[in-house]
Amino acid sequence: MTTPQISGRQGADWWRGAVIYQIYPRSFMDTNGDGIGDLAGVIDKLDYIASLNVDAIWLSPFFTSPMKDFGYDVSDYRGVDPMFGTLDDFDRLVEAAHARGLKVTIDQVLSHSSDQHPWFQESRASRDNPKADWYVWADARPDGSPPTNWQAIFGGSAWQWDTRRCQYYLHNFLIEQPDLNFRNPQVVEAILEEVRFWLERGVDGFRLDAINFCTHGELKDNPPRTEIAEGFIGVRPDNPYGFQQHIHDKTQPENLRFLERLRALLDEYPGTTSIGEVGDDDSLGVMAEYSRGGNRLHMCYSFDLLSERHEPDFLQGILAEMESRIEDGWPCWALGNHDITRLASRWNAAGDAARLRLFMAFLLTQRGSVCLYQGEELGLTEASLAFDQLVDPAGITFWPAYKGRDGCRTPHPWAADARHGGFSSASPWLPVPDEHLALAVDVQDADPDSLLNAYRAFLGFRRALPPLVKGEVHYHPVRDEVMRFERRHQGERLLVALNFSAEQRRLPAPRDAEPLASAPALVNGRWASGQLTLPAFGIAIARCPDEEDATWDV
Incomplete structure (x- = not known):
């Protein structure tokens, strides 16, 4: 097919x-x-x-x-x-x-691939076969340690010793996931x-x-990180991967x-x-x-x-x-x-x-x-x-x-x-x-x-509102835990307000904001007389004229 x-x-x-x-x-x-x-x-x-x-x-x-x-x-x-x-x-x-x-x-x-992929099986067989350079291989340091200090996301060194080639191969994830040489x-x-x-x-x-x-970059040691914070899968203070600045790997x-x-x-x-x-x-x-x-x-x-x-x-x-x-x-x-x-x-x-x-x-x-x-x-x-x-x-x-x-x-x-x-x-x-x-x-x-x-x-x-699907966005300052922004597309302007508070919020709003008749009941904010009322964790969406004076910053 x-x-x-x-x-x-x-x-x-x-x-x-x-x-x-x-x-x-x-x-x-x-x-x-x-x-x-x-x-x-x-x-x-x-x-x-x-x-x-x-x-x-x-x-x-x-x-x-x-x-x-x-x-x-x-x-x-x-x-x-x-x-x-x-x-x-x-x-x-x-x-x-x-x-x-x-x-x-x-x-x-x-x-990366599996270490069971035929490419890797051939690559690890010798240093001079047709796929010898298809993965990232490197010699040990003079003391036998890995080529760099790079860490794998799933723990331990990102280098694994292979006795067939008497070299290390790179794996940023599991030992069984060798990195291809792009x-x-x-x-x-x-x-x-x-x-x-x-x-x-x-x-x-x-x-x-x-x-x-x-x-990967040059085979140089990554410098240490001054602050350890979560940033990727399992990158936490308990994972040495998070101890480095990942500059070279x-x-x-x-x-x-x-x-x-x-x-x-x-x-x-x-x-x-x-x-x-x-x-x-x-x-x-x-x-x-x-x-x-x-x-x-x-x-x-x-x-x-x-x-x-x-x-x-x-x-x-x-x-x-x-x-x-x-x-x-x-x-x-x-x-x-x-x-x-x-x-x-x-x-x-x-x-x-x-x-x-x-x-x-x-x-x-x-x-x-x-x-x-x-x-x-x-x-x-x-x-x-x-x-x-x-x-x-x-x-x-x-x-x-x-x-x-x-x-x-x-x-x-x-x-x-x-x-x-x-x-x-x-x-x-x-x-x-x-x-x-x-x-x-x-x-x-x-x-x-x-x-x-x-x-x-x-x-x-x-799906029926092009501004929400493809439109540009403009953010306004968060006010009283309410996130406010606009979506615009081909002359149509929508105002969106999201209340992240457990309490009702009332905010000024453009007087010509028009609630959408097609909105489902969960869009529960009320627009009236230049004011928006949002229930706890409420959602509001309205159409507004695409004019400079129809301001949301009030």
Whole structure:
């Protein structure tokens, strides 16, 4: 299934303002009774996904893999791991998604492969074979220690000794995830061909894992960090990775040349897109640099909104800084994913429907595209797992200070009264928490006031408003914990106000602000006689004449 699928890509810029639903296939739906979700399960639930009024899906890795990092260690870039199905299943998924108006984006893990990949098996065999330079190899220091002090994100040195070559190889993640050498033109060509394989199968875009890790710098020691703060997966005071300034081991200027090659390939397939994941000390700067100019990535997202902080001044500061730096680029935002504590727990909103609706509106009214992680529409909380239930290598390594990523990866609950929440007929790879059953899809489907139905209503409402999808943004100072901003597009001006306070707020507002008749009931602010009244955690959106004197700064 090749070229016929490409014709389904309508609208070259569909990705601008798109809402992309992230599916973690292992935990979405199991159809063959082995306790692990599969591609057939995704197909089975496409009607549910379409009902959310999202624009696309993002599939976390389903490629052939030893599963040391649950698919982010790829041993065959063109294969579907048997636990998920077959290439025919994938082709059926693309066809079925397109039939429902959903684009399909997939993960691409380009900076590193599995140590079981045939490329690495050949590379490690000797220093003079055809793929000897396809990975990052270096000699030991005179005392036998690693070439540099670089640390791996999952703990320990980023260098692993290999007795076949009597050299070290670089791995920024697990020992079983050796880094490819993007300074070798043959590697770049081979990786681009692996990407082309999926383009030819009708894929509409790629989420690019850890994309700023593709190139390394000079083999010099990183300097120490003066202040240790969380900035990427597991980067905490208990992880030595956070003790360094990562100057030489990632985010190198040479990476831009690879991104330009990748973009040129995507441009051969009109209507395709790319989303780069960035983890860096200056992640906003890297997001801007990687998506500016129209010849690199289409958009990037970072971990800046994925911390525990959620005060309106802090959040608006991140968004405003991005606007000041991105120029003609386009951002992508997320409040959760498969690596981060669930939003409802991280932002202290478990069971608080009003706050969860506010956070939803906050994400979906910003300038940029959106990645929405499965289960956020249900308000799922972080699962609390015992040590003997963990499978994530990061959680096992850093327990108990860091409990890893398993708590946000537990199975999607479909039916409250069904075994294992309707996810599987067998014991699942991670348990379904009892507290998730009350939040199951069938329970929320039947409740018109549920968070699930709030997401459906707001996403449908947003889709019909071009200023919220593609418009420019202008922020006004946060006032009394109320975030205020404007979205403008082709002469249409919308005012947005979000109350992050647990108390009602009244603020002056333009007299000609006009509430939107199409707004769902959760948009509950009242505009009247030059005043805006917002209930606790309230949401307000109004249309206003696009005139200089229709000021919001009153």
